[in-house]
Amino acid sequence: MTGLRYVYAVCRPFDAALQSQLTGVAGAPPKLLHHRGLVAVVSAVPERDFAEEPLRAHLEDLDWLTATARAHQGVIDALTTVTTPLPLRLGTVFRDDSGVRMMLEAREGDFLRTLDRLAGRVEWGVKVYAESAAGESAESPQGPDTENGWAAGKAMSGRDYLRRRSQSVKEHESGLRKAEEFADRLHERLAAYAEDSRLHAPQSAQLSGASGRNVLNAAYLVPRARSEEFVEIVDRTKGEMPGIRVELTGPWAAYSFAGEKP
Secondary structure, X not given: OOOEEEEEEEEOOOOOOOOOOOOOHHHOOOEEEEEOOEEEXXXXXXXXXXXXXXXXXXXXXXXXXXXXXXXXXXXXXXXXXXXXXXXXOOOOEEOOHHHHHXXXXXXXXXXXXXXXXXXXXXXXXXXXXXXXXXXXXXXXXXXXXXXXXXXXXXXXXXXXXXXXXXXXXXXXXHHHHHHHXXXXXXXXXXXXXXXXXXXXXXXXXXXXXXXXXXXXXXXXXXXXXXXXXXXXXXXXXXXXXXXXEEEEEEEEOOHHHOOOOO
């Protein structure tokens, strides 16, 4: 295998075969590199794109980064169906097989402990959005004309406008508070069911493109055997409160739990 070595994940040895047509980053099929009690999942990538300098430049190219991330995730998803992978960071590259083996040797103890902790478990993501908070402003939907003080279609005194604006702010704040309380209760319930959980920072609507205010962005580590019940718990909350949207994603490889608990 020529080229640099792109490393997707570290696993325990497994018997099941990966999909025969599976391709990874740069269109190369992933291979298994065994070292003692560990397996690194790697593929060959061209030095012109993945050496230190070109890789740094590519990471600033959104189109390239998106395509690479999708290919990386495709391999992780395939691994998740046959074993418990410990995903490595996007863009983890070594000069050759020897470099990968040295990495496995240096981190063997940490890898083995983490793989033992994650064995037979998957990650589920849950997000809660306050939809009524999306795109709202404290202004009324039809604010006053700045030139003559008229609202669209009818006259409105300054006092009426301020009263209406104050009521809109109160409703907005009340809806957001209820969504946050709902999210807190849901997280408490799911965290009690899962073996571990992580609270991530809320996502920006400008960056994610999702509608609504993100008030919960959490990950849960759940045994595969109990995942169906976990999904049912989440599904039962959908539509429970108007103006609140619950999204479930997964099962994923346990990205959020690959390191030590903070």
